[in-house]
Amino acid sequence: FDDGHEGLEPVCDLRASFELRTGARTTAERLASQVGQPVDGLIVPGHLIGMVGMRYSLPVNAPVNADALMINGRWTCVNVPLPTKTNTAIVTDDGTILAAKLSADRATEFMRTMCSLSEGVAITTVSGEHLIRHPWQILSEAREHLVADIESLTHLQIADADSHVAIQGNHSVCIGSGAVVEPFACIDATQGPVAIDTDAIVHPHTILEGPCYVGPNVTVNAHAHIRCNTIIGPYSKIGGEIGGSVIQAHSNKGHFGYLGDSYLGEWVNLGAGTTTSNLKNTYGEVKMQIAHDTSPVPTGMQFLGSVIGDHVKIAIGTRLATGTCIGTGAMVSLSSFPPKYIPPFTFCTDNVTGTYDLAKFCLVADRVMQRRGHRVTAEVAQAIADLHTRHC
Numbered sequence: 001f002d003d004g005h006e007g008l009e010p011v012c013d014l015r016a017s018f019e020l021r022t023g024a025r026t027t028a029e030r031l032a033s034q035v036g037q038p039v040d041g042l043i044v045p046g047h048l049i050g051m052v053g054m055r056y057s058l059p060v061n062a063p064v065n066a067d068a069l070m071i072n073g074r075w076t077c078v079n080v081p082l083p084t085k086t087n088t089a090i091v092t093d094d095g096t097i098l099a100a101k102l103s104a105d106r107a108t109e110f111m112r113t114m115c116s117l118s119e120g121v122a123i124t125t126v127s128g129e130h131l132i133r134h135p136w137q138i139l140s141e142a143r144e145h146l147v148a149d150i151e152s153l154t155h156l157q158i159a160d161a162d163s164h165v166a167i168q169g170n171h172s173v174c175i176g177s178g179a180v181v182e183p184f185a186c187i188d189a190t191q192g193p194v195a196i197d198t199d200a201i202v203h204p205h206t207i208l209e210g211p212c213y214v215g216p217n218v219t220v221n222a223h224a225h226i227r228c229n230t231i232i233g234p235y236s237k238i239g240g241e242i243g244g245s246v247i248q249a250h251s252n253k254g255h256f257g258y259l260g261d262s263y264l265g266e267w268v269n270l271g272a273g274t275t276t277s278n279l280k281n282t283y284g285e286v287k288m289q290i291a292h293d294t295s296p297v298p299t300g301m302q303f304l305g306s307v308i309g310d311h312v313k314i315a316i317g318t319r320l321a322t323g324t325c326i327g328t329g330a331m332v333s334l335s336s337f338p339p340k341y342i343p344p345f346t347f348c349t350d351n352v353t354g355t356y357d358l359a360k361f362c363l364v365a366d367r368v369m370q371r372r373g374h375r376v377t378a379e380v381a382q383a384i385a386d387l388h389t390r391h392c
Helices: 027-035 046-055 104-112 136-152 358-370 378-391
Strands: 068-071 088-092 097-102 122-126 166-168 173-175 186-188 194-196 207-209 212-214 230-232 241-243 246-249 258-260 263-266 306-308 324-326 331-333 346-349 353-355
Touching: 027 068, 027 136, 046 378, 068 104, 097 104, 136 212, 136 246, 136 263, 194 207, 207 212, 230 241, 358 378
Parallel strands: 088 122, 166 186, 173 194, 186 207, 194 212, 212 230, 230 246, 241 258, 246 263, 263 306, 306 324, 331 346
Antiparallel strands: 068 097, 088 097, 346 353
């Protein structure tokens, strides 16, 4: 379930918390693997019902007809015993529900009230480790889960030795069916494993440093340098230098420029030469603003680049300051440093800053998505329109 927690903008504007790539897997995939059984149903805030229902062949916000184990989609890893007795729950010190085993009627009420426990449920309190509250935590959680996730990807095979591909280090190098690593690539598994998933292509003269994960149907362009703790989601196109970053899926960072300690959503395009700063000149703690009506929040991180929402377009040669957050659907084309916070659907140029027209935005999004065999469906259009209405 997605409990509707505020503070995850812009990464959960158009997806549920359990759909976030918090390692080589999404949280939903990891939790199902840890529990040992598939997910039977999903609970999400109302504005996400259409989008999530389109992506899963599962009941969404449907009445429950049997005892059910409810797990919070912000909880990236099960690290305490799950409830086994009916009508029991584990809750954090601040009252966040991590998991609950509920009878059918209580489970349905839980769904109807958007994730509130009714009276009579026995509660065990825990610390709340691995619970995501802000976008930058995705990066630290992903780094922690990456190696274990790679080890659990049983469909990958140990890469065959190839005299034209340099492999060094004692950690595993795994490759999926149909994936191609072209000659003169270098795979450095000294510090951790490297996984190249199904039908991915790694072009010549590329360096991959483990631990890292290259998702299905990803293209890594020649001369790219993929540093450790990098996770590239499906159907993305990658070039230049990337380190310590997570790319959700379907995004383009195909040219030179540095992406460091950053999170990219889906359908993002970074123009050639786009570069993120991930360390302040003072070497101090990075603060980040994630919503228009909030102040910058201390992140507890010394290295933090940018958090970039879905459908963001960034022009060539853009320089992003440490701790920049760009809202869903923004278009940035500035000759100077952009603001460290850009609201959703903001159209930024040297000459004008305004709101991206909804109809034009959807037209452009449809063109972009068609290149990967997707379209702006009615569900996608409605979710985008709802977000546009809330922010513009």
